[in-house]
Amino acid sequence: MSEIALLDRRWITRGVQRASAGRFALWLAPWFVLLFLGAYAAGLCFFYGLNQTNMDNRFAFGLWIFADLSIIAMGAGAFFTGFLVYILKQQDLKPVLNSAVVVGFICYSGAVAVLMVDVGQPLRAWFTFWYPNTHSMLTEVTFCISCYLLVLILEYIPLLLKNRQLRKIPAFLVFEHQFHKLVPGLAGVGAFLSFFHQGSLGGLYGVLRGRPFAYRQGLAIWPSTFFLFILSALAVGPSFLMLVVATAEKVTGKQLVQNSVYRKLGFISGVLLALYVAAKAIDTYIWLNITSPAVGFGPRDFYSYWPLSSLFLFIATVPLGLLPAILMIVPVTARKRGCLLCGAVLASGGVLLNRFVMTVQTLALPTLSFDSFLKYTPSWQEVATFGGVIAYGVIVYSLSYRYLPLFAARKGADPNASQD
Amino acid sequence: MLPRTDGFHWTATHLIFLSLFFAALLIIVSTLLSGIWRTVADFRKHRANSVCWRETFQELPENERHCRHELAGRVASRLCDNAFDCRTCRNYAHFAILPATWRNGVGVPYSDRLLYHRGHTWVHPELDGTFSVGLDEFANRLIGRPDSVQLPEVCAELESQGIAWSMSRNGHHIRVRAPLTGTVIATGGPDQDFYLKVLPHGKPNLRHLLNGPEVPGWLASEIERLQRQIAAPGAPHCLPDGGTLMPNLMDAEPQADWDNVLASTFLDM
Numbered sequence: 001m002s003e004i005a006l007l008d009r010r011w012i013t014r015g016v017q018r019a020s021a022g023r024f025a026l027w028l029a030p031w032f033v034l035l036f037l038g039a040y041a042a043g044l045c046f047f048y049g050l051n052q053t054n055m056d057n058r059f060a061f062g063l064w065i066f067a068d069l070s071i072i073a074m075g076a077g078a079f080f081t082g083f084l085v086y087i088l089k090q091q092d093l094k095p096v097l098n099s100a101v102v103v104g105f106i107c108y109s110g111a112v113a114v115l116m117v118d119v120g121q122p123l124r125a126w127f128t129f130w131y132p133n134t135h136s137m138l139t140e141v142t143f144c145i146s147c148y149l150l151v152l153i154l155e156y157i158p159l160l161l162k163n164r165q166l167r168k169i170p171a172f173l174v175f176e177h178q179f180h181k182l183v184p185g186l187a188g189v190g191a192f193l194s195f196f197h198q199g200s201l202g203g204l205y206g207v208l209r210g211r212p213f214a215y216r217q218g219l220a221i222w223p224s225t226f227f228l229f230i231l232s233a234l235a236v237g238p239s240f241l242m243l244v245v246a247t248a249e250k251v252t253g254k255q256l257v258q259n260s261v262y263r264k265l266g267f268i269s270g271v272l273l274a275l276y277v278a279a280k281a282i283d284t285y286i287w288l289n290i291t292s293p294a295v296g297f298g299p300r301d302f303y304s305y306w307p308l309s310s311l312f313l314f315i316a317t318v319p320l321g322l323l324p325a326i327l328m329i330v331p332v333t334a335r336k337r338g339c340l341l342c343g344a345v346l347a348s349g350g351v352l353l354n355r356f357v358m359t360v361q362t363l364a365l366p367t368l369s370f371d372s373f374l375k376y377t378p379s380w381q382e383v384a385t386f387g388g389v390i391a392y393g394v395i396v397y398s399l400s401y402r403y404l405p406l407f408a409a410r411k412g413a414d415p416n417a418s419q420d
Numbered sequence: 421m422l423p424r425t426d427g428f429h430w431t432a433t434h435l436i437f438l439s440l441f442f443a444a445l446l447i448i449v450s451t452l453l454s455g456i457w458r459t460v461a462d463f464r465k466h467r468a469n470s471v472c473w474r475e476t477f478q479e480l481p482e483n484e485r486h487c488r489h490e491l492a493g494r495v496a497s498r499l500c501d502n503a504f505d506c507r508t509c510r511n512y513a514h515f516a517i518l519p520a521t522w523r524n525g526v527g528v529p530y531s532d533r534l535l536y537h538r539g540h541t542w543v544h545p546e547l548d549g550t551f552s553v554g555l556d557e558f559a560n561r562l563i564g565r566p567d568s569v570q571l572p573e574v575c576a577e578l579e580s581q582g583i584a585w586s587m588s589r590n591g592h593h594i595r596v597r598a599p600l601t602g603t604v605i606a607t608g609g610p611d612q613d614f615y616l617k618v619l620p621h622g623k624p625n626l627r628h629l630l631n632g633p634e635v636p637g638w639l640a641s642e643i644e645r646l647q648r649q650i651a652a653p654g655a656p657h658c659l660p661d662g663g664t665l666m667p668n669l670m671d672a673e674p675q676a677d678w679d680n681v682l683a684s685t686f687l688d689m
Contacts, residue, residue, distance in 0.1 A: 006591065006679070014683050015481055131427040134437045143441050150448050164689055168595075173472045174462050179455035189447050 011165050013405045028398060031391040038388010041381040042117045050120045052381040061359050063378040064118045067386050069201055069355040071107040072145070073229070074348065076237030078104020078152060079194035082187035084268075092264060095257045095407060098159055099248075100241050102400045105152040110389040112149055117385055137204035144197030151190040155183060162405050195230060202229025205358050212297040214362040216287055224283045225358070231279060235272035236351040238265040239324075239344035246341050248401060256407045259337065266340045270328030273347050277321040284313070301365070305373045308361045312353065320350030466579070473581035473597075476689050477503040483645065484684055488630055491637035493521025503581070504538050506628045520633035526640040528558045528665045535629035536638070537599035539687045541584070543629055544614075551624070552614040553584065553599060557665075558642055562685060563589045564668035571607040571615065578602055578618060580628070585615060590670055592678055595688050600624055645684060650676040 008021040018024070045052045055062045081100035084090040116122040129146075132139045161167060161176040199222065205214040206223025216223040242265045249256050288299050303310040327333045327343030334340055364374045378386075400406055422428060462468045477485070487498035488506065494515050502509045534542040540559035544552045566587035578584055584598035602620035609615060630638055643665060650673050670678060683689060 003591075009677075009679050014479075014680055014689055130425060132438070133427075134431075134433045140437070144444075147441070147444050147448060154448065154452060167475070167689060170468055170472050171459060171463070173475050174468045175455060175459040177471050177475050178458035178462065179451075181458075182451050182455055185447065186451055189444055189451075193444055 011163060011403050013164055013403075018402050024398075024402060028395060031394045031398075034387050034391035035395060036388075037384045038386070038391060041384035042113075042388065044381055045117050045120070045385070046122070052379060054377055054379045054382065059363050059374055059376045061363055062376055063382045063386055064114045066356050066359045067389065068111045068114055068118075069359060070352050071389070072111050072198070072201065073233040073236055073351050073355065074240040075104045075107025075111075076194060076198060076233035077241035078107070078155075078237070079148070079187070079190045080234055080237045081241065082155070082183075083191040086184040086187040087191065090264075093261065095261055096241060096245055096265070098404070098406050099245055101152065101155045101159060102397055102404075102406065103241060103244050105149075105156045106393040106396050108145065108149045108152055110393055112145060113392070114385065114389055115145075137200040137207060140200040141197050141204065144193045144200070148190055148193040148197065151186050151193065154179075154186055155190070158183070159400070159404055159406075163403050194233075198233040199226040199230045202226050202358070205362060208362070210367060211362050211365075212292050212295050212367065213302050213365050214358060215291065215295070216283065217291050224279075224286075228276065228280055228283060231272060231276040232351050232354060235269055235276050236347055238269040239273075239328075239347040241265060242269070242341065242344045243348060244397070246337075246344075248397075252401075262337065262340055263334060266328040266334055266343060269347060270325045270334070270343065273321065273350075274325040274329065277317060277325060280317065280321070284317075302361075305365070308357070308364065312357060312361075316350055316353045316357065320346050320353060324350065469579040469582040474503045476687065479689055480687065481684075484687075486641060487515070488634045488638070489515040489518070491630075491641060492632070492634040493523075493637060494518040504628060505581075507625045512627070521637075522633045523636040523640050525662060526636045527643050527663060528561065528639050530557065530635050530639060532632075532635075535599075535626055535631050536635050537597065537629055538638070539581075539597035539599070540642075540685055541596060541599045541615075543599045543626065546617075549619070550605060551600060551602070551618045551620060553616040553618055554608075554614045555596070555610075558639060559685060561665045561667045562646070562669050562681075563587070563594065564670060565610055566594070569609055569615075571609065572604050574604055574607060576604045578604060578616075590674070590678070592670075592682055594682055594686055597687055599629060600626060642685070646681065649681045649684065 005021050008024075012018050019027070041052075053062065053064075078100045081093055081097055085093050085097050116125065119125060128139060128142045132143070158176045158179050161172045167173045167176065202225035203223055205211070206216040206218060206225035208214045214225070216225050218224045218226060242262055245257055246262075292298065292302075299310070303313065324343035324346035327339050327346070333343070360376065364376065366373055423430075428434065459468075462471055482499060485499050487495070487500045489495050490498045495518065498515075506512050530536070531542075534544050534556075536542050536556060540556045542554050542556050544554075546552060566589050569585065569587045571585045572578065578598040578601060580598055580601045582598050583595045585596050587594045587596065596615075598618075600618060600620060601624070602618040604616055605619045606617035607615070608617070646665075650669075666672060
């Protein structure tokens, strides 16, 4: 065994088999290329300014905000799984808890990184904390995301300290042991913070009175989109977690969690998705028949621009909403891994489409008589930065899988299974 | 954000929003500080070693956590749930009175006069009240002569299950666990017949150390484990039909996963 291979082996959890160091490096190489390209593009945006993007004063939200909204919704699996395991004591979901924390950490840190590029002046990011506009949903989002990222970092640290070499340092091992006892409290805070910022991300569209496509009525200060975003994030979080674990299983060629865990995640996701579709249908009905006509807009004003036609509404509701809910709830289909994962893919696609519609279609539609339908295509810098975040996620997850006990070994299982 | 800052207003919105934010932040920071505080307290109250060992023990695979009574043939199967600390085991007395089975020809010599620790050290009570500690024959034959040994200083305090000394062999770092608690009064090494001489604090309770029929049972299971671990990948499991453990196995089988073998042998991670 070469020196590098031996060194690498020492950092891998004892008793598990991982791919050779060379094979792992080969897997990471293209992702690092994408990461460096993304870092270069972000560097251009920092150095030259936001003129590197195709956004402007009118089209101020683009690919990056779509990415933020999407990956934050996908990352909801972290707080929701933590809530289910620590608060509701659903111990059968414990095998995916570590993975959920890593996914959440990647999603939120990635989202914050993109936001830093998007605001254009990251050195002034502290302004939002020191001079908060408490009437803005974005302030609440910023505060909650920042705090929740801290929570995720703190939840990730004990996992990091479980690394085979790090845990040989007694102080780290004792801290990991003690901190693990405190994590349920953090899970509670995380659920509170997530609940509000997931909602406020939707709420910030719902309060846009000047954008009839997004504007909604609601409860007290919260428009209906506040609750719909929470519900959709809760629904898609477990689905996305399932997809990540299934992808890891496919790549590594190992069964990492039991089928019952998939079934449970799928059922939770399906039920919440069904609730979301029902709530969304009622919301759409009220919006198209009451809220929107009251300000002089009808369905034709929203859905007569190709390709953002009413087909989008149908696709988001039925094939990407109702269908996955059925696939994941009905026992006949939920028993089949393929159907379950198909449901998870469709559910995730539905939430992605919803976030795209709320971000891009809202801004593209004309709101004044002299306005025209706007078109927006992201610049390569925007795409590369987005790609960089994806690469960052894959790299962090891959490293975590290799060097941390991401999935608890099944009792009595032979650790010397096939190599991934 | 704070009073006297530009933009701050004494309004209900400001106060509720910022109070919630600060409350969440306070919980996060206090959780972190509490974790650090508890860690420091564990070190101050000498609980850290026990915590480290119990954490390590929990991560040991099932086949490395067999109860001594199973090894002695007193029960068919039993996993230890008390971190190999028979001194505080509530079931010890219940199982200890059951008849044991002696195993012969385990493939590695052992002595009836020695007490054995599961991390492959032995303990010998001396007439002067001290205890000699050394590496057992299984470990000696496995690693051969270590390339280097880092022994504790004389007067250093040892804690049972803590790290007593460390060695290196063929680039592998080996940490050997202390079989008992006490003060180091002399150090030996691979060239002497002991590694440490330890003066315990008061009359030591050594019930956690193996003796009698437990020793051959344990060594036999260790040899079985070793055979599984050094077998070529994909090779079928073979039943041993006698023979003895050859000396200097690390040099004889350099391709084996020694990182894993040594961790299992010395109860490390």
